[in-house]
Amino acid sequence: MIDLLVRGARLITADGPSLVDIHIDEGTFRAVLPTSDQPPEAATVIDANGALISAPFVEPHVHLDATLTAGEPRWNESGTLWEGIACWSERKPMLTRNDVRDRAEEVLRWYAANGTLHVRSHVDITDENLVALDALLEVRERVRDVITLQLVAFPQEGICSFPRGEELLEEAARRGVDVIGAIPHFEDTREDGVRSIDVAVDVAQRYGLRIDAHCDEIDDEQSRFIEVLATRAHRTGMRERVTASHTTAMGSYNAAYSYKLRRIVARAGINLVCNPLVNLHLQGRFDSYPKRRGLTQVKEMLAAGVNVAFGHDDIMDPWYPLGTANPVQVAHAGAHATQLMAPTEVAECFRMVTDRAAATLGLGDGYGIDTGRPASFVLLPATDPFDVIRRQVRPSHVVSHGALIATTPAAPTTLTWPGRDAEEVDFQRRRDVVL
Ligand code: 17E
Ligand code: FE2
Numbered sequence: 001m002i003d004l005l006v007r008g009a010r011l012i013t014a015d016g017p018s019l020v021d022i023h024i025d026e027g028t029f030r031a032v033l034p035t036s037d038q039p040p041e042a043a044t045v046i047d048a049n050g051a052l053i054s055a056p057f058v059e060p061h062v063h064l065d066a067t068l069t070a071g072e073p074r075w076n077e078s079g080t081l082w083e084g085i086a087c088w089s090e091r092k093p094m095l096t097r098n099d100v101r102d103r104a105e106e107v108l109r110w111y112a113a114n115g116t117l118h119v120r121s122h123v124d125i126t127d128e129n130l131v132a133l134d135a136l137l138e139v140r141e142r143v144r145d146v147i148t149l150q151l152v153a154f155p156q157e158g159i160c161s162f163p164r165g166e167e168l169l170e171e172a173a174r175r176g177v178d179v180i181g182a183i184p185h186f187e188d189t190r191e192d193g194v195r196s197i198d199v200a201v202d203v204a205q206r207y208g209l210r211i212d213a214h215c216d217e218i219d220d221e222q223s224r225f226i227e228v229l230a231t232r233a234h235r236t237g238m239r240e241r242v243t244a245s246h247t248t249a250m251g252s253y254n255a256a257y258s259y260k261l262r263r264i265v266a267r268a269g270i271n272l273v274c275n276p277l278v279n280l281h282l283q284g285r286f287d288s289y290p291k292r293r294g295l296t297q298v299k300e301m302l303a304a305g306v307n308v309a310f311g312h313d314d315i316m317d318p319w320y321p322l323g324t325a326n327p328v329q330v331a332h333a334g335a336h337a338t339q340l341m342a343p344t345e346v347a348e349c350f351r352m353v354t355d356r357a358a359a360t361l362g363l364g365d366g367y368g369i370d371t372g373r374p375a376s377f378v379l380l381p382a383t384d385p386f387d388v389i390r391r392q393v394r395p396s397h398v399v400s401h402g403a404l405i406a407t408t409p410a411a412p413t414t415l416t417w418p419g420r421d422a423e424e425v426d427f428q429r430r431r432d433v434v435l
Contacts, residue, residue: 003027004375004402005042008035009053011369012384019050024375027402031371044404046397051379052388055368056117056398057327058357061212061245061273061311063154063319064104064121064139065132066091070316080285081217085156085186087318092127100135107315108143110325113406115378115395117147120212120361122154122181125172126162133172146400150361152212154181159199160192166199173207180204182213184225185249193225201232210241210362212273217246219283219294221253227261230268239269243360245311247272248279248294258297262304271360272306274298275313276337277330278320298338302348309357310334310349327353328392335389343386350385375402381410391427 004024011020011032021039023031039045066088070076073090076083104121111119123136133153140149153172159165159182173180182200184193197213204211211233216223226244233242244265253261265272274296283294298308310330315323331349335341340349358367369377378395382388398406412424 001041001043002030003043004399004404005039005045006053006379007039007045007047008050009048009379010050010383011053017384020053022053022369022375024399024402027375029369029371029373029375032369046379046399046404048379048397051381051396052384053369054378054380054385055354055358056376056378056400057115057353058309058361058363058367059111059116059119059312059325059327059353060243060309060357060360061275061313062107062119062121063123063314063317064107064119064136065095065100065123066317066319067107067315068103068317070318070321075321076318078285079281081282081319084282084317084319088124088156091318092124095127095131097131097135097138100132101139104136104139105143107325108139108147108149110315112147112398112400113408114324114326114328115380115398115406116325116327117376117398117400118150118358118361118363118367119147120150120152120179122152122212122214123177124156125153125168126155126157126165127168128164130168130171130175133175133177137176146405148363148366150178152179152181153177154214155183155196158183158187158192159196161186161188169199170203173203173209177209179210179212180207182211182215183217184213184228185216185218185220185223186214194228197225197228197232201236201238204238205236210243211238212243212245215244215247216249217279217282218249219252219286219292220249223249224257226250227264230265230270233270234264234268240271240307240359241362242268243271243273245273246275246279247296248283250297251283251292251294253297258300262297262300262306265301266304266306270306272296272298272301272308273311273360274308274334274338275311276334277323278313280333280337281320293337295337298334299340299345307356307359308352309360310352311357326392326394327357328388328394331389332392346389347385349389376400
């Protein structure tokens with residue numbers, strides 16, 4: 001007898017969709033087989049009823065230390081990155097371990113309910129006491145059986161421009177972060193920006209860690225730290241262990257430089273993370289009309305063979321007052337913001353919050369629906385990824401390491417309409433979109 005059987009799920013592979021039964025035992029996928037009339041005995045059976053089965057959503061970029069602090073001690077009225085940093089700097093002295101832990105765990109529960117079981121969170125380490133870091137290290141252990149949480153040592157106020165910034169970064173590495181961050185566009189000078197990347201690379205290499213830098217999050221076409229980061233990734237061989245996040249200045253680069261940059265980024269094998277919800281709101285704030293979008297060149301970078309993922313960045317904090325920790329919402333916004341609207345492109349947006357984000361985190365064999373891998377997945381009452389994005393479908397079932405941790409029933413609306421009896425509204429697609 002196995003622990004868990006999922007009957008009749010719709011699995012989409014390179015060969016197309018098929019109905020499968022999934023056998024799970026001891027938290028691991030044991031078999032993925034064409035659906036059968038004689039399935040094995042199982043302690044628990046989930047009837048998927050044709051729902052789409054997918055590996056869980058992956059959040060490649062969020063700031064859990066700041067989450068749920070919007071309006072504390074004041075609201076970001078201008079909507080700029082800079083006022084957000086100032087508000088956060090005023091909130092930081094009030095941080096306590098319990099405060100950070102409770103807010104971060106609350107939002108992780110939202111993520112889990114939405115089917116997100118892998119999260120990379122930045123944590124500000126420009127704080128003499130490293131209060132938020134210690135709180136999130138504790139959270140990482142507490143949630144370990146349900147969500148894998150990667151922590152990035154994020155020097156919000158600079159490595160070179162903040163007092164003892166370098167030492168604090170190293171101390172964070174010593175305390176056990178997974179990833180080293182940077183913020184070169186925030187450093188006082190271009191030289192400091194370049195040096196901050198070198199410091200980050202040095203610490204990452206000495207501690208055997210990955211890198212995820214906030215890079216060029218500014219509408220300044222002269223902010224070009226991505227070329228430095230990518231070149232370091234290439235020359236050190238760190239390659240896909242390096243990620244450049246935000247990269248919003250790319251929205252302002254001229255065509256000639258963009259062409260050159262695509263080559264450098266693709267050659268380096270680094271990942272990019274675009275945060276469409278937040279950077280649509282933060283960027284362009286110093287423009288009159290025409291007003292720039294300020295986003296990563298997602299379509300062009302994908303075409304160049306670069307791995308790009310979509311992140312949420314913020315949930316109710318000084319930089320962004322909205323958010324429900326739902327990657328499908330992020331993918332939906334990302335499709336619009338980066339003009340990825342052809343049917344295959346919308347499906348690509350789904351990949352940018354699932355397997356492309358998983359690649360960014362380096363999850364490897366720890367992710368995906370295949371025998372021998374951890375039995376973590378979602379069931380989505382939808383026909384395919386396009387359908388998930390269009391209707392912003394939430395998972396009916398979320399399973400982590402073989403344990404059912406969340407269920408969401410359908411919530412139909414009954415409509416009375418001229419000439420028709422009261423009936424449930426059906427938002428199902430009217431026309432097949434061939435994917
Ligand atoms: N800090 C930063 O530098 N940029 C951001 N987008 C957020 C925090 C959310
Ligand atoms: Fe960020």
